[in-house]
Amino acid sequence: METEELARRVCFIRETHYGGFWDFTANLEHGDTAYTTLPLKAHTDNTYFTDPSGLQMFHLIEFDGKGGTSLLVDGFYVARQLRTKSPTAYETLSTITIPAHSAGDPNTLIQPTPNGYPILNHDPLLNNSLYQIRYNNDDRSTMNHLESEQVLEFYDALRKWNNLLKDKHNEYWFQLKPGRVVIFDNWRVLHGRDKFSGHRRLIGCYLNWDDYQSRLKISHLSQEEILESL
Numbered sequence: 703m704e705t706e707e708l709a710r711r712v713c714f715i716r717e718t719h720y721g722g723f724w725d726f727t728a729n730l731e732h733g734d735t736a737y738t739t740l741p742l743k744a745h746t747d748n749t750y751f752t753d754p755s756g757l758q759m760f761h762l763i764e765f766d767g768k769g770g771t772s773l774l775v776d777g778f779y780v781a782r783q784l785r786t787k788s789p790t791a792y793e794t795l796s797t798i799t800i801p802a803h804s805a806g807d808p809n810t811l812i813q814p815t816p817n818g819y820p821i822l823n824h825d826p827l828l829n830n831s832l833y834q835i836r837y838n839n840d841d842r843s844t845m846n847h848l849e850s851e852q853v854l855e856f857y858d859a860l861r862k863w864n865n866l867l868k869d870k871h872n873e874y875w876f877q878l879k880p881g882r883v884v885i886f887d888n889w890r891v892l893h894g895r896d897k898f899s900g901h902r903r904l905i906g907c908y909l910n911w912d913d914y915q916s917r918l919k920i921s922h923l924s925q926e927e928i929l930e931s932l
């Protein structure tokens with residue numbers, strides 16, 4: 703299938719408990735909201751993995767119904783707005799860790815190691831720059847590791863983050879169409895969709911961050927530049 707070939711041109715397809723290359727409808731084949739007709743708020747996938755997938759690819763190949771508009775939000779852009787408007791909330795979401803899990807399938811209990819990362823993750827060896835957003839409210843576990851004042855601080859920061867995510871200026875809504883493949887950076891861009899009715903068939907996959915980054919670097923660096931960068 704051409705879409706799968708396209709994915710493999712980027713790098714290896716990541717196999718998970720949802721399979722390798724997906725072909726799915728709202729049939730609840732897996733205990734996950736993606737397999738329903740429910741609206742999905744802006745989120746990143748795989749907060750329950752130690753290393754969330756780097757890229758996600760979607761291709762809508764059949765749709766006979768209403769709704770289901772797709773949403774993308776640039777998480778780095780929203781994070782910058784939060785840092786400007788509320789440095790305290792930014793600091794809170796950069797430090798308070800959030801346990802996560804995937805346990806919708808009877809044979810699955812996936813939790814990251816350590817079992818909790820902040821929403822905003824920074825690289826201490828690269829000027830403390832923001833490198834990854836991890837945010838999916840539906841995969842969040844109980845937060846009983848926090849002191850009571852931290853809980854208030856966390857929810858206050860979360861509300862500010864969520865208000866910015868829902869700001870119309872930060873949302874990009876579009877309709878997926880057969881023939882139009884969407885690939886986005888799951889470490890930076892949040893995605894979602896509106897509720898829908900009818901038959902909606904999507905294909906797609908996850909691609910690993912490291913493999914995609916490798917392809918990206920090799921595609922524009924010479925051998926000398928690669929050696930110099932190490």
Ligand SMILES: [Fe+2]
Pocket residue numbers: 736745746747893
């Ligand atoms: Fe998702």
